[in-house]
Amino acid sequence: MNDIFNLKRFLNLFRQLYYEKGKSLLLGFGLLVLISSFIMSTAIFEPETYFVFRWAILGIVVFGGVHLFIYILFKQTFKDDEKLASLLTIPNSNFEKWFFQSICVVIISFIILLLTFKGLEITLFYVLENYSIDKYLSLPEPYLPIEHYKDKVLVFLGFTYLSCIYYMIDLSQGIINKRIKIWIYPTIFIAFNYLLKYLFFKDTLAKSSWFQYPFTDFFFKNESEKHEDYLVTTGLSFVEIGAYILLPILLLSLAIYYFKLKEKEV
Amino acid sequence: MITFKDYHFYYKKDKPLFRQFNFELEKGKVYGLFGENGSGKTTLLNAICGLNFPKKGELLVNNFKPKERRPLFLREVFFVPDSIKLPKVKKNHFLAIYSVYYPNFSHSDFNHYLKAFSISDNEKPFELSFGQQKKFYLAFALACNTSLILMDEPTNGLDIPSKNQFRKILASFMNDEKIIIISTHQARDLEQVIDHILVLNKNELLVNQSVYEITDKVAFNFYSSKPVYMDQVVMCEETIGGYKVMEKNTEQVQTELDIEQLVNACFLVPDMIKKSLKN
Numbered sequence: 001m002n003d004i005f006n007l008k009r010f011l012n013l014f015r016q017l018y019y020e021k022g023k024s025l026l027l028g029f030g031l032l033v034l035i036s037s038f039i040m041s042t043a044i045f046e047p048e049t050y051f052v053f054r055w056a057i058l059g060i061v062v063f064g065g066v067h068l069f070i071y072i073l074f075k076q077t078f079k080d081d082e083k084l085a086s087l088l089t090i091p092n093s094n095f096e097k098w099f100f101q102s103i104c105v106v107i108i109s110f111i112i113l114l115l116t117f118k119g120l121e122i123t124l125f126y127v128l129e130n131y132s133i134d135k136y137l138s139l140p141e142p143y144l145p146i147e148h149y150k151d152k153v154l155v156f157l158g159f160t161y162l163s164c165i166y167y168m169i170d171l172s173q174g175i176i177n178k179r180i181k182i183w184i185y186p187t188i189f190i191a192f193n194y195l196l197k198y199l200f201f202k203d204t205l206a207k208s209s210w211f212q213y214p215f216t217d218f219f220f221k222n223e224s225e226k227h228e229d230y231l232v233t234t235g236l237s238f239v240e241i242g243a244y245i246l247l248p249i250l251l252l253s254l255a256i257y258y259f260k261l262k263e264k265e266v
Numbered sequence: 267m268i269t270f271k272d273y274h275f276y277y278k279k280d281k282p283l284f285r286q287f288n289f290e291l292e293k294g295k296v297y298g299l300f301g302e303n304g305s306g307k308t309t310l311l312n313a314i315c316g317l318n319f320p321k322k323g324e325l326l327v328n329n330f331k332p333k334e335r336r337p338l339f340l341r342e343v344f345f346v347p348d349s350i351k352l353p354k355v356k357k358n359h360f361l362a363i364y365s366v367y368y369p370n371f372s373h374s375d376f377n378h379y380l381k382a383f384s385i386s387d388n389e390k391p392f393e394l395s396f397g398q399q400k401k402f403y404l405a406f407a408l409a410c411n412t413s414l415i416l417m418d419e420p421t422n423g424l425d426i427p428s429k430n431q432f433r434k435i436l437a438s439f440m441n442d443e444k445i446i447i448i449s450t451h452q453a454r455d456l457e458q459v460i461d462h463i464l465v466l467n468k469n470e471l472l473v474n475q476s477v478y479e480i481t482d483k484v485a486f487n488f489y490s491s492k493p494v495y496m497d498q499v500v501m502c503e504e505t506i507g508g509y510k511v512m513e514k515n516t517e518q519v520q521t522e523l524d525i526e527q528l529v530n531a532c533f534l535v536p537d538m539i540k541k542s543l544k545n
């Protein structure tokens with residue numbers, strides 16, 4: 001067992017990450033927070049604009065941020081043969097190396113995504129309820145049955161994580177020029193799509209449901225009556241997140257990356 | 267102990283790099299690995315530490331298959347590559363991260379080697395020059411006290427005093443339980459510490475003999491004029507003021523091994539070398 005997994009050895013990989021890439025990751029995270037904060041601040045002045053920005057955040061900040069995170073994490077590792085040799089000859093088992101990188105890519109990037117949207121949701125509620133957080137806090141735990149929004153959620157998250165895995169493998173093969181394409185095309189597509197919709201249909205935008213991002217299933221009445229009946233959806237329970245998203249992605253990541261690392265040669 | 271059994275390796279199937287290698291490398295020796303550019307020196311080092319896998323046959327290092335890259339195997343092997351770029355971490359963080367992997371790592375040895383290389387008081391090794399970074403890494407590699415150390419061009423980038431220090435450190439570092447394999451083109455830098463010669467030439471291991479065995483069979487002499495009788499001469503090179511001659515050691519007088527001339531002869535007259543070094 002010691003040859004496959006040893007906790008002390010495994011935790012040392014995190015120590016290595018902290019010492020070697022801690023500053024870059026903090027910088028990346030800082031940028032993510034900065035851009036998110038800027039976009040969130042628009043909600044205070046123009047909630048309608050904010051709805052459009054919400055999708056921009058989805059495409060650029062979160063999706064791009066996740067990729068930035070992975071890029072910082074793996075850029076050095078797979079940059080050249082020397083770096084790769086260093087990774088492969090460090091006395092951790094293949095399993096430990098794979099598990100560590102899976103945690104970094106799948107779990108941490110998922111947490112970034114989840115936290116960002118939770119932040120957006122709270123901000124939106126806060127603004128629309130005349131800057132009061134009390135009502136948000138008093139809401140029962142909201143949750144939407146997966147059947148209603150399953151497709152949207154799964155398509156988005158599935159695409160995000162598949163691209164993460166693809167991105168990681170891409171880097172591991174030293175092909176990094178393609179990495180931008182993987183997220184910039186859908187981001188531009190989504191952003192343009194919603195920009196056009198906002199420009200031509202902004203009067204009906206607030207009442208329509210198709211632009212809502214599925215995050216939490218609750219309705220609330222806006223007391224200012226300026227914006228009625230917003231539907232803010234969170235989508236999935238933790239069990240569903242685990243069963244429908246995390247587990248398959250983890251297994252997929254395992255299947256692809258573990259064997260790649262094990263078979264990797266210099 | 268490193269064992270090659272019917273070992274084959276290639277990058278492209280139609281261009282084999284190593285064909286049917288069958289040999290053993292024993293503990294307690296410093297091996298010098300020589301060969302032309304592209305002859306596969308680095309590839310062989312990579313194979314020994316598990317960075318590439320045999321295409322056919324078997325390779326065993328300390329009874330482990332390197333391709334499995336097990337932690338118990340990796341913690342007893344240290345590979346010093348030709349080109350080194352240290353991670354951007356302070357010295358104490360570098361040690362905190364990497365020394366824990368090696369159970370025999372010695373802080374006092376590490377400090378001793380750093381002092382010998384005159385880089386003991388730098389807290390940010392990644393800011394050092396290439397040569398100094400290399401010395402830092404060499405000091406770390408040796409302080410890990412692994413049973414097998416592989417070095418690819420270790421003296422590249424080292425200044426003259428450091429090369430001297432490196433030789434001294436290597437000499438003091440060796441014991442009967444360790445194997446050091448050094449791949450280099452700078453034969454003169456390490457002539458005094460290498461005690462076994464390996465020469466790769468055209469898909470085969472042309473020379474695999476100790477310095478003693480080689481100098482027992484061939485002599486390296488210098489003559490002011492070209493030898494008249496060439497029967498015993500393996501190779502004769504004109505040089506400043508005379509001729510460097512590698513010849514069969516008929517008089518049974520051991521001369522100092524000239525690695526450069528030996529390796530040169532391996533490329534120019536491989537058949538003669540095979541014949542001369544035959545047991």
